[in-house]
Amino acid sequence: MVNENNEIKKHILSILVDNQPGVLSRIAGLFSGRGFNIESLCVAETADPLVSRVTLVTMGSDFIVEQIKKQLNKLINVIKVIDFSDADFVQREMVMVKVRAKPEHRAEILRTADIFRSKVVDVGARCYILELTGDEGKVDAFLNLLKPMGIKEIARTGAIALARDNK
Amino acid sequence: MKALQSEGVDTIFGYPGGAVLDIYDELAKTDIRHILVRHEQGAVHAADGYARASGRVGVCLVTSGPGATNTVTGIASAYMDSVPIVVLTGQVNSNLIGNDAFQEVDIVGITRPCTKHNYLVQSLKDLPRIIKEAFHIASSGRPGPVLIDLPKDIMQATGSYRAAKGVELKSYHPTYEPNMKQLPKVVDLIKASKKPAVFAGGGVILSKASKELTEFVKKIRAPITTSLMGLGAFPASDPLWLGMIGMHGTYRANMTSAECDLLVAIGVRFDDRVTGKIDTFAPNARIVHIDIDPTSIRKNIRVSIPIVGDCKITLQKLNALLGKEKLGSLRKGRKPWLDQIEKWKATRPLAYTQKETIKPQFVVEKLYELTHGEAIITTEVGQNQMWAAQYYHFDRPNAFITSGGLGVMGFGLPAAIGAQIAHPDKIVADIAGDGSIQMNIQEMATAVQYKLPIKIVILNNSYLGMVRQWQELFYDRCYSCTEMDHAPDFVKLAEAYGAVGLRASKVEEVIPVLKNGLSIQRPVIMDFVVEREEGVYPMVPAGASITEMLLV
Numbered sequence: 001m002v003n004e005n006n007e008i009k010k011h012i013l014s015i016l017v018d019n020q021p022g023v024l025s026r027i028a029g030l031f032s033g034r035g036f037n038i039e040s041l042c043v044a045e046t047a048d049p050l051v052s053r054v055t056l057v058t059m060g061s062d063f064i065v066e067q068i069k070k071q072l073n074k075l076i077n078v079i080k081v082i083d084f085s086d087a088d089f090v091q092r093e094m095v096m097v098k099v100r101a102k103p104e105h106r107a108e109i110l111r112t113a114d115i116f117r118s119k120v121v122d123v124g125a126r127c128y129i130l131e132l133t134g135d136e137g138k139v140d141a142f143l144n145l146l147k148p149m150g151i152k153e154i155a156r157t158g159a160i161a162l163a164r165d166n167k
Numbered sequence: 168m169k170a171l172q173s174e175g176v177d178t179i180f181g182y183p184g185g186a187v188l189d190i191y192d193e194l195a196k197t198d199i200r201h202i203l204v205r206h207e208q209g210a211v212h213a214a215d216g217y218a219r220a221s222g223r224v225g226v227c228l229v230t231s232g233p234g235a236t237n238t239v240t241g242i243a244s245a246y247m248d249s250v251p252i253v254v255l256t257g258q259v260n261s262n263l264i265g266n267d268a269f270q271e272v273d274i275v276g277i278t279r280p281c282t283k284h285n286y287l288v289q290s291l292k293d294l295p296r297i298i299k300e301a302f303h304i305a306s307s308g309r310p311g312p313v314l315i316d317l318p319k320d321i322m323q324a325t326g327s328y329r330a331a332k333g334v335e336l337k338s339y340h341p342t343y344e345p346n347m348k349q350l351p352k353v354v355d356l357i358k359a360s361k362k363p364a365v366f367a368g369g370g371v372i373l374s375k376a377s378k379e380l381t382e383f384v385k386k387i388r389a390p391i392t393t394s395l396m397g398l399g400a401f402p403a404s405d406p407l408w409l410g411m412i413g414m415h416g417t418y419r420a421n422m423t424s425a426e427c428d429l430l431v432a433i434g435v436r437f438d439d440r441v442t443g444k445i446d447t448f449a450p451n452a453r454i455v456h457i458d459i460d461p462t463s464i465r466k467n468i469r470v471s472i473p474i475v476g477d478c479k480i481t482l483q484k485l486n487a488l489l490g491k492e493k494l495g496s497l498r499k500g501r502k503p504w505l506d507q508i509e510k511w512k513a514t515r516p517l518a519y520t521q522k523e524t525i526k527p528q529f530v531v532e533k534l535y536e537l538t539h540g541e542a543i544i545t546t547e548v549g550q551n552q553m554w555a556a557q558y559y560h561f562d563r564p565n566a567f568i569t570s571g572g573l574g575v576m577g578f579g580l581p582a583a584i585g586a587q588i589a590h591p592d593k594i595v596a597d598i599a600g601d602g603s604i605q606m607n608i609q610e611m612a613t614a615v616q617y618k619l620p621i622k623i624v625i626l627n628n629s630y631l632g633m634v635r636q637w638q639e640l641f642y643d644r645c646y647s648c649t650e651m652d653h654a655p656d657f658v659k660l661a662e663a664y665g666a667v668g669l670r671a672s673k674v675e676e677v678i679p680v681l682k683n684g685l686s687i688q689r690p691v692i693m694d695f696v697v698e699r700e701e702g703v704y705p706m707v708p709a710g711a712s713i714t715e716m717l718l719v
Contacts, residue, residue, distance in 0.1 A: 018338065022287075026279055033280045063465070070462040076284040076304060079338040 006061045012084040012091060012161050013069070015054040018077040019045060026075050027054060036060065036068050040158025051079065055160045084161050091161040094133045096121070097143060100150035101128045109149055116142050127152055169328045170298040171199065176226050178202065178217065178588060180210040184230020185270060186257025189322040202588065202617060205609035207234050209581035211241025212607070214252045216585030219568045220543055222375065224251045224306050225585065231257040232270030236277065240575055242312045243281040247572025248396060249373055251310035253301050260320040261289065275316050283311030291324045295331040303334040308341025309460040310373055341459060345476030345484060352472055353455050354488050358497060360429035362504045363389040366412060369396030369571070370434020370458055371478050372564040377401065379482035380433065386489050388498040390508050392420040394441050396571045397434070399561035409508070410517065413441040414707045415553045418515035419508055421713045424449050431455045434478040437467040438572070443713035457481050515718060517557055525674050527626040527697040531558040531598060534624060537681050542594040545582040547603030548574045549633035551626050553703040555598040577606025583621040584614055594685060596622040602631045602651050611664040614690040622684055623692045625657055628699045636702045640717070661692035672696040
């Protein structure tokens with residue numbers, strides 16, 4: 001392997017692909033077949049219904065990530081690969097968390113939700129479900145604060161991202 | 168069918184079955200030549216051999232399920248060696264897909280990682296476009312296999328044929344033109360270099376750049392080696408030729424790579440069989456890497472100047488730039504370096520000693536002499552392949568056809584069939600071992616049926632020789648399961664197929680058998696009973712530096 005900058009870094013890749021069956025499998029197969037790793041993955045249609053955007057978070061040295069990008073570009077159905085670590089970008093994740101709502105904790109939970117601009121989307125006798133969007137750090141911090149109350153379940157999306165308009 | 172004909176297809180290698188009955192029915196009404204193989208793996212290897220010998224796209228057609236799965240080894244081999252083929256597979260009716268129907272398999276899923284691209288046709292109207300795209304993708308950029316899966320109901324449907332216009336793939340644009348800013352840097356490195364070397368590979372042959380490569384090498388007067396896949400890209404009879412590099416490369420080629428101060432690598436991918444231990448490969452050299460596939464560059468090895476581009480175009484432009492330079496004194500200054508290489512050549516040449524029993528190298532060398540180096544050679548995989556590479560000296564491209572990347576035993580016989588169909592007038596010989604020839608021996612029937620005068624040269628040591636050699640060197644001579652002490656009588660086997668069988672067991676029989684075999688205009692098996700424990704040398708142990716050669 002090339003001995004250059006071997007520092008392992010997180011990279012958010014935004015991959016524009018043909019919106020066709022089997023394309024996700026080609027991408028996932030490339031990662032598993034070549035021993036690259038996927039931290040998270042989000043796929044949805046773009047403004048153009050013929051094109052989907054795959055937002056994929058991966059870890060690797062510059063050398064590995066360069067190879068990942070080249071391999072992705074080689075797939076016939078991949079239109080464009082953007083690495084956000086080279087650009088100014090906005091990143092968001094979303095989480096829904098079901099937290100135990102003991103009477104003595106309810107005020108605390110609601111106050112935390114308020115501070116993080118989280119929404120309460122379901123209120124039950126024993127649990128609340130809260131919804132939050134934000135970057136990875138914000139979501140992690142939110143979950144850490146709720147942990148002492150007793151988290152029952154978490155559903156969390158991977159990151160999605162867009163580059164900022166260059167002014 | 169019309170779509171296939173419009174791509175210039177005149178030959179298909181195939182095997183019919185339930186899901187492709189409709190295609191075969193239509194095929195009978197065209198003038199496309201169909202070669203009926205005896206196993207679907209043979210169809211793909213034959214299409215591969217045809218493509219490599221002719222420089223055109225090879226086509227094969229098989230049925231669904233097992234027909235499709237039997238093609239996988241052939242497809243994977245073509246993928247590793249970047250061979251342009253299109254594989255048409257039958258599929259069950261579209262409404263049955265996913266229902267575990269009879270002879271159903273998800274071949275698009277199975278072949279996704281070993282095709283350049285693949286398609287499941289979902290509507291008849293897409294078919295002309297898909298066929299056009301498939302041929303374009305298979306043959307452009309870095310070539311490779313493309314598979315098209317054809318559900319039976321769509322093949323039964325009829326419609327008026329509307330030819331697809333051009334290919335419009337918004338996400339596929341191979342880079343042919345090199346970055347012109349990089350090329351002057353290469354010229355500067357060449358001028359500054361005292362000990363340059365060139366390392367070429369299969370990419371040169373694929374882009375038909377042998378002439379340009381030869382001009383380049385002579386201009387800069389640098390010694391040249393190639394990978395296994397690059398043999399024939401540069402004439403082996405030229406004094407600048409070093410022989411093959413790598414695990415079974417020549418002493419001088421491996422030493423040159425270790426000592427050079429500049430390595431110009433063209434159309435190669437720095438496979439582990441070439442580099443040995445990566446950290447010690449060409450330790451003193453600046454490396455220029457020219458390849459059309461960006462993923463090949465910086466995949467395995469550090470590179471000083473990466474150039475993404477077609478080998479032919481890039482070499483043309485480099486030659487034009489070099490044409491403006493005064494290189495006379497540069498060429499004179501090469502003398503000490505070339506003298507050093509001559510010394511390596513003189514002290515450690517490729518050699519063997521012919522005693523009482525037939526040496527396999529002797530057979531290959533005599534085959535080379537008797538065919539004047541003009542035969543198309545296919546090989547199986549193992550010792551036979553390496554002796555073919557070392558002792559048959561290729562002066563022309565597209566003459567050495569071997570499963571290099573995947574290393575498929577059973578490749579040579581069907582590949583010879585494909586090559587012979589592409590070149591009916593040339594001598595096509597498969598250099599085989601007694602183990603690997605049995606892996607697709609059924610294709611003898613194909614050769615006989617189509618009267619293809621292929622020559623099969625079996626170097627018969629009653630061992631799986633290459634594995635035995637590793638066991639000898641690295642596993643204390645524990646010859647576990649490598650002795651093939653129960654093999655058919657290949658002479659009788661040839662006769663049973665309706666071919667000619669000849670055998671040589673003594674040294675003096677080798678030349679008469681070869682002469683006789685080469686003169687017969689029918690398929691011939693020549694069985695050479697050779698020294699049982701002969702090894703392929705030089706040999707670099709796996710994972711060692713390529714200068715750590717075992718020489719015997």
